[in-house]
Amino acid sequence: MGDSQEFDRVYERFQLIVNGPALFNAVVTALELDVLPFVSRHPGATFEELRDHVGIEPHKLRVLMLALCATELVERRDGGYVNSRVAEEHLVTDSPEGWRDTLLGWRKFQYPAFPHLTDALRTGKNEAALASYPGPGNTLYDRLANDPELVASYHDSIGPFTHLFAHALLDNAEIAEVGRLLDVGGGDGTTAIKFVRRHTHATVTIFDMPSVCRHAESGLPDDVKGRVLTYPGDIFEDDFPGGFDGILFSHSMEVFSPEHNGRLLAKAYEALPPGGKIFLYNMCAPDDENSGLLSARLSLFLNVLASGEGMAYPPKDYERWLTEAGCDSVRSYTGLPYEHALVVGVKG
Ligand SMILES: C[S@@+](CC[C@H](N)C(=O)[O-])C[C@H]1O[C@@H](n2cnc3c(N)ncnc32)[C@H](O)[C@@H]1O
Incomplete structure (x- = not known):
């Protein structure tokens, strides 16, 4: 690619990123106001039909529709509006893998934290963003535990992503052989079910x-x-239970620091019988840490709010930690969808 084409590509991406926060909110609002679902049910709906359905001032609807058309999730065609295939397949679907609840969750739990990013990176702590969730503990998970409704709402928001990501894990032939699996930080059970x-x-x-x-x-x-x-129980304070031939950490190791992960792996290794396997399934940056939008967003979120540590570590980090924990035959399944990797170690 020539220099000027490359410049144009990066500049276009820059425009998307800097206008992204506003457009992200327009998409979520369009879900909340039933705009995208309405257009799905009535392809070619006119502005007047949408206005009658949504019930907001025409000028406000005009502004929202301009934003949606600018994202290309909706297109204005022959005097009406139609959804793009991406909007149809990922936003207005009834499938448990639809992005709707994920985006509602990002608006509620993730993006309000990001104005504290400079503070979090300077101080090395997530305290500023965490202050929105009063109570004991240093992680978002500790703070959510004070309120069952928040627990439910948080896990409802990560459930669709877990559905989406679970395919590659379930397809793996090694984990398919496990008879008794311990799912550490297993959350609402989406993966287990x-x-x-x-x-x-x-x-x-x-x-x-x-x-x-x-x-x-x-x-x-x-x-x-x-x-x-x-x-x-508490995965740090309590011993891991025995009687399992496999221990899975699915998105629960990206959350913590290398030191914390070392402690968790030592306990997992201890709890397994010889031949037992540890499975680390995570969103992973590539080993060169030179790309990965999902990995970058997740890593920032973890540091600004969720745990104040962790990241979408590259597979080579997990391989090293498994080896340090004593595992043999450490190997990675990389290039899985949505920037995922599965790293497996065997207790010798
Ligand atoms: C990012 S979620 C992963 C959920 C699920 N495994 C998945 O793949 O989507 C991290 C999970 O770790 C749990 N967790 C965090 N700290 C914990 C602790 N100290 N003891 C037990 N569970 C903890 C949280 O409650 C949460 O369910």
Whole structure:
């Protein structure tokens, strides 16, 4: 690519990024005001039809529709509006993998924290953003635990992403062989439920905070009861339970510092029998740390609010930590969708 084409490409990306916060909010508002779903139900809907449905001032709707058309999620065609395929497949779908709840969650939990980024990076602490969630503890997870409604709302917002990301994990032949899996930081059980439905010989035990385990239990469908279990506790303070042939950390290791992860891996290694496997499934920056929009956003969010540490570590970091924990045959499955990698180690 010539210099000027490359300049134009980066400049166009720059425009998207700097206008992104406003356009992001326009998209979320369009979901809240039922604009995108309405256009989906009525392709070619006119401005007047939309106005009658949405019930906001025509000028405000005009501004919103301009923003949506600028994103190209909606197109103005032959006097009406139609959704793009991306809007149809990712925003107005009823599928559990739709991005709707994820984006509502980013607006509620993630983006209000970002004005504190400079402070968080300067001080090395997430205190400024965390102040919005009063209570004991130094992480967002500790603070959410004080309020069952917030626990539910937070996990509802990460559930769709977990659905989306779970495919590559469930497709992996090594984890498919595990009969008794401990899911550390297993959250609301989205992964566990999908796992036992796909691998009908298996049971999965979610090891998470008591408040999160209660939330997971309350949402367990009948067909998995008895095969998805919970083990409420603190993954740092409590010993890991025994009796498992595999231990999974799915997006629970990206959250913490290398020192914390070393402690968790030592405890996981200790709890496994010889031949047992540790599975680390995370959003991962590439080893050269030179790209990755999802990895970059997640890493910033973790540091500004969620834990004040961690990042979308590259696979080579996980490989090193597994080796340091004593594992043999450490290997990575890289290039998985949505910037994911699965790193596996075996207890010798
Ligand atoms: C990013 S979520 C990952 C959820 C799920 N495994 C997934 O793949 O989407 C991190 C999880 O770790 C849990 N967690 C964080 N700190 C914990 C602690 N000290 N003890 C137990 N669980 C903890 C949180 O409650 C949360 O469910």
